[in-house]
Amino acid sequence: MRFSHFFARFFDPRFVDKSLGTVQELIMLKKNADAARELTEFSRLLRLALEPIAELDRPANIQYTNINNTGPVRLGKLDINPNFVFNAITVIQSLILDQDPRAIEYLDKFSSLMQEVLRSADKTLISLEKELRIVQNYISLQLVRFDNSFQYFVKVSKGLQVKQILVPRLVLQAIIERCIELGTRKLRNGMIHVDICLAEKDLLCMVSFNGKPIRLDQPEHTALNDFTKIAKQRMTALDRESWSINCAALDHDELYGQNITLQMRSLHK
Numbered sequence: 001m002r003f004s005h006f007f008a009r010f011f012d013p014r015f016v017d018k019s020l021g022t023v024q025e026l027i028m029l030k031k032n033a034d035a036a037r038e039l040t041e042f043s044r045l046l047r048l049a050l051e052p053i054a055e056l057d058r059p060a061n062i063q064y065t066n067i068n069n070t071g072p073v074r075l076g077k078l079d080i081n082p083n084f085v086f087n088a089i090t091v092i093q094s095l096i097l098d099q100d101p102r103a104i105e106y107l108d109k110f111s112s113l114m115q116e117v118l119r120s121a122d123k124t125l126i127s128l129e130k131e132l133r134i135v136q137n138y139i140s141l142q143l144v145r146f147d148n149s150f151q152y153f154v155k156v157s158k159g160l161q162v163k164q165i166l167v168p169r170l171v172l173q174a175i176i177e178r179c180i181e182l183g184t185r186k187l188r189n190g191m192i193h194v195d196i197c198l199a200e201k202d203l204l205c206m207v208s209f210n211g212k213p214i215r216l217d218q219p220e221h222t223a224l225n226d227f228t229k230i231a232k233q234r235m236t237a238l239d240r241e242s243w244s245i246n247c248a249a250l251d252h253d254e255l256y257g258q259n260i261t262l263q264m265r266s267l268h269k
Contacts, residue, residue, distance in 0.1 A: 113141070131173070132156070
């Protein structure tokens with residue numbers, strides 16, 4: 001099989017749905033060992049897809065990076081953090097082999113997340129509803145991985161037209177990922193709160209989380225650049241003057257130590 005054919009097949013949402021659907025069927029038939037092997041094969045194919053390949057077999061519109069690179073992998077406009085994806089697969093495999101009844105639930109969330117990301121791979125803007133669905137599945141999988149070490153809350157203003165409002169693809173997911181990795185997951189009682197509302201013609205996404213605060217007047221401020229770098233990259237779908245990302249320490253907040261505010265011009269379908 002030529003690699004170009006392999007990539008076309010593997011990064012098709014229908015192929016992902018069929019492969020993970022087979023795993024789910026095996027679990028329901030109580031063939032857990034077979035299900036775990038099928039998921040291992042899926043993981044192997046994904047690793048192969050993310051490894052560098054010969055130039056002759058490289059589709060022109062796809063960029064490749066080694067799986068050992070800790071940054072996001074870009075295949076066309078598909079942004080995947082390899083560490084998250086393979087950690088999620090490992091956790092689901094453990095649930096399957098332990099005959100944990102949560103296995104099907106989290107396999108379904110993983111499948112939904114992968115398909116949602118793949119279906120939007122050629123888009124720079126997606127509906128807020130889809131972005132929130134991606135975030136929901138992403139956080140659910142991270143909660144399993146980190147043994148429910150944090151809580152999260154999402155508040156969307158009443159009347160907000162989430163199906164009509166457009167946001168840069170995966171921008172909120174990038175911020176949530178940074179919140180978890182920067183400190184929330186390291187706490188026994190981590191908390192993340194997402195508040196989304198309209199302020200005149202702008203959409204405000206405010207993410208508060210606990211953990212060690214980052215202050216601009218201390219050496220740790222270098223982490224601030226890393227904290228928002230990926231999110232800023234994903235904001236390039238909008239004019240530079242139409243959005244802003246700000247980080248602030250919440251010195252007097254008993255629950256949260258840090259707040260990230262993403263403000264952008266409200267766009268509609």
